[in-house]
Every structure is written in C-alpha cells, then in structure tokens.
Amino acid sequence: KAGVTQTPRYLIKTRGQQVTLSCSPISGHRSVSWYQQTPGQGLQFLFEYFSETQRNKGNFPGRFSGRQFSNSRSEMNVSTLELGDSALYLCASSLSPSGRINNEQFFGPGTRLTVL
Amino acid sequence: AQSVTQPDIHITVSEGASLELRCNYSYGATPYLFWYVQSPGQGLQLLLKYFSGDTLVQGIKGFEAEFKRSQSSFNLRKPSVHWSDAAEYFCAVGLSTSGTYKYIFGTGTRLKVLA
Numbered sequence A: 001k002a003g004v005t006q007t008p009r010y011l012i013k014t015r016g017q018q019v020t021l022s023c024s025p026i027s028g029h030r031s032v033s034w035y036q037q038t039p040g041q042g043l044q045f046l047f048e049y050f051s052e053t054q055r056n057k058g059n060f061p062g063r064f065s066g067r068q069f070s071n072s073r074s075e076m077n078v079s080t081l082e083l084g085d086s087a088l089y090l091c092a093s094s095l096s097p098s099g100r101i102n103n104e105q106f107f108g109p110g111t112r113l114t115v116l
Numbered sequence B: 001a002q003s004v005t006q007p008d009i010h011i012t013v014s015e016g017a018s019l020e021l022r023c024n025y026s027y028g029a030t031p032y033l034f035w036y037v038q039s040p041g042q043g044l045q046l047l048l049k050y051f052s053g054d055t056l057v058q059g060i061k062g063f064e065a066e067f068k069r070s071q072s073s074f075n076l077r078k079p080s081v082h083w084s085d086a087a088e089y090f091c092a093v094g095l096s097t098s099g100t101y102k103y104i105f106g107t108g109t110r111l112k113v114l115a
Helices: none
Strands: A005-007 A010-013 A019-024 A031-038 A042-050 A053-057 A064-068 A074-078 A087-094 A111-115 B003-005 B010-014 B019-021 B024-026 B032-038 B044-050 B056-058 B064-068 B073-078 B087-097 B100-105 B109-114
Touching: A005 A087, A010 A019, A019 A087, A019 A111, A031 A074, A042 A064, A042 B087, A042 B100, A053 A064, A053 B100, A074 A087, B003 B087, B003 B100, B010 B019, B019 B109, B024 B073, B032 B064, B032 B073, B044 B056, B044 B064, B044 B073, B073 B087
Parallel strands: A010 A111, B010 B109
Antiparallel strands: A005 A019, A019 A074, A031 A042, A031 A087, A042 A053, A064 A074, A087 A111, B003 B024, B019 B073, B032 B044, B032 B087, B056 B064, B064 B073, B087 B100, B087 B109
16 A cells, blocks of 8 residues: 655745645545644644544644645645745645544655745 | 653664653643654654553554653653664654644654664
C-alpha cells in the first residue's frame, strides 16, 4: 500500500506570493492533518480534515487555509507569503478522525517551502 | 496551557549503549501519548503509543516507553542503540480541549550515535 505522498517536495517562492501544497493520503484514509515544522517552533498543528470537513484548526492566521476533496486528497494554501512561512509542511493521514482511540497518523515526507 | 517538554535537545550515545529520552507533559488529565522518529528528509514515523492499560508500552525497532502518571512523563528507552537509530525523536500528546482534539508535539531530541 502506498504511503502518504506530498507534492511538490521543494518549493521556492517570494514574499507576497501564494502557494498551494498537495497531499494524497493512504488509500482508505479519510482524515488528513497538516503541520508546520520549523527549527524555532517545532511541529505545530495547522488543521485537520475528515470527509471534506474541517474538524480542527490550530492557531494560525487566516492566510493559511485548506480543503479536502471527495477522494480524501487535501490541499493547503498559504496566501501573501511571509519570510516566516519558510518551513517543512507535513501532512498526515489516518483512518479515523483525531481523538478516536487507536487513531494513528501516518506522515508524508513533507514539502520544504522557502520564502525569499 | 498544555505543553510537551523534551528537556534534551541533543543526546550522544555510543553504539550498543542504552538510551533514555525524556518527555514530560502538562495537562489536567491523561492524554494519549506518542513517540515519533524523524530521519533527515523524511516524515515522522510512529514508534509507539499509549492510550490506556499497561504503562509499559512496546514499540517498533526495539523501543519501549513507560508512562508515569505521578511524574506526567512518558520516557522512551532502548537497551542497545544501533547506528541506524541516529535521528530526531518527538514526543507528542493527543488531548481534548475546548471541544476539539489536537496533537501537541515536543521540540524534539536529536540523537547522535557514535561508532
């Protein structure tokens, strides 16, 4: 069974631009979560989608948004990029939504975003 | 506020030596507890998890962790470290707050293994 895939793996943008990252979960998984990983802040939760609905959201500004499609693939969008948005963005998929016992998240390799 | 603390940013051990990585959490109840490993350029891989029951949890790659409620700790251990264990390790908690569920990760411990 294929793992979680994220595209692109690397991305370079300039300040003010917007970016869209994509995540394809493991087949059969309906929950997708996004995280931002930076050396200073560590791993921070962005949001979670389950069956095309946002279930949870972290403390990020409205410039960060996401969506999930009927095939469970998810996209994350960041508008008006800032230098501080440079990070590794990780996607994780799971069978069940977070909070369910035995919920296990499987992580993708991440998208490395650099904002110049 | 809820938090996860991994007090050791870097740890260096010799191959074959034992390992213990520390993790403490701050939360009013017992959360779900996880340990993940991240190799360079890779995503996170789940090593083990604790939801309830036996406080000593066995995971993959020979790792185990012990939940101690009195100390709010969930330390990761391995009796004999292999060079391939060099990576970054993250402790995480899953908890319910304000009607939602979220994961909080520690800042990670980078493990270096000496040959």
